[in-house]
Amino acid sequence: MCGICGCADPTNQVTMTDMASGKTSLLRSAMPEGLSAAEAHAFAHAHGLPHDHDHAHDHGHGHAHDHDHPHDHGHPHPAAETALHGGTVALETAILAKNDAIAQRNRGWFEGRRIVALNFVSSPGAGKTALLEATIKALAGRVHITVIEGDQMTSNDAERIRAAGAAAIQINTGAGCHLEADMVAEAARALDPPPGSLLLIENVGNLVCPAMFDLGEAMKIAVISTTEGEDKPLKYPHMFRAVKIVIVNKMDLAPHVGFDEAACRANILAVNPQAEIICLSARTGQNLVPWLERLMQLRGAV
Secondary structure (H helix, E strand, O other): OHHHOOOOOOOOOEEEEEOOOOOEEEEEOOOOOOOOHHHHHHHHHHHOOOOOOOOOOOOOOOOOOOOOOOOOOOOOOHHHHHHHHHHHHHHHHHHHHHHHHHHHHHHHHHHHOOOEEEEEEOOOOOOHHHHHHHHHHHOOOOOOEEEEEEEOOOOHHHHHHHHHOOEEEEEEOOOOOOOOHHHHHHHHHHHOOOOOOEEEEEOOOOOOHHHOOOOOOOEEEEEEEHHHOOOHHHHOHHHHHHOOEEEEEOHHHHHHHOOOHHHHHHHHHHHOOOOEEEEOOOOOOOOHHHHHHHHHHHHHOO
């Protein structure tokens, strides 16, 4: 999972910035909250964080000692490695379970207010922000839209969203590669979207980890672009199985990059036969209307 992707960098912090007030607050430091002592120890072990080693264990040479000094035993510890691996798996299971529990609370909060929350996922540069900008401008006066922006650094995208006419919260994940349910819970409370509105969540650009983390959204929507080629669904099947709608963006560039639309559609459906596919250009507005109509259908269904 994220044990090797940078999410647990000991210097990492997750922050939230309200674009209306400019206020930035700390959401999370490196060590996840709510872990038991054993889980915290396993987390520190797995990610190289400082931790106490005041427990005794058998190294095969018949003595117990504190681990308050670095040393090399010069021999493998298969039992220790097995225990560490098991602890890491248990920890990852605990983190996902905690996330799922918060996601369910988010989902209830959204449903109780008839808010349609959509989680947009893509690789970097596919055009998620451009799609959200075009959507906000096209639906101005018809439906209230708020946006949660996820990026490792900067508030550039949230500033673009605010300029397009929607209230936005920027979440900076630092070394983290995805949003999590508790982050969305805090941002949603700060945005306070009105009943019957749309909450658009732009996840960190990444087609791996966001597939595993439920945010409480009504659905995940993948955005891919013609400049990425036709084989993204085959390379990242877990993500494309997790989404309900796939938007193929930058269709205005298709003739210039040799994009094969039929092949792309076939690849999407090979991984997810139930996926809805909408091909458009957020930049030019080409075929934007079917997307807007689908969005309004989702909103009307709650």
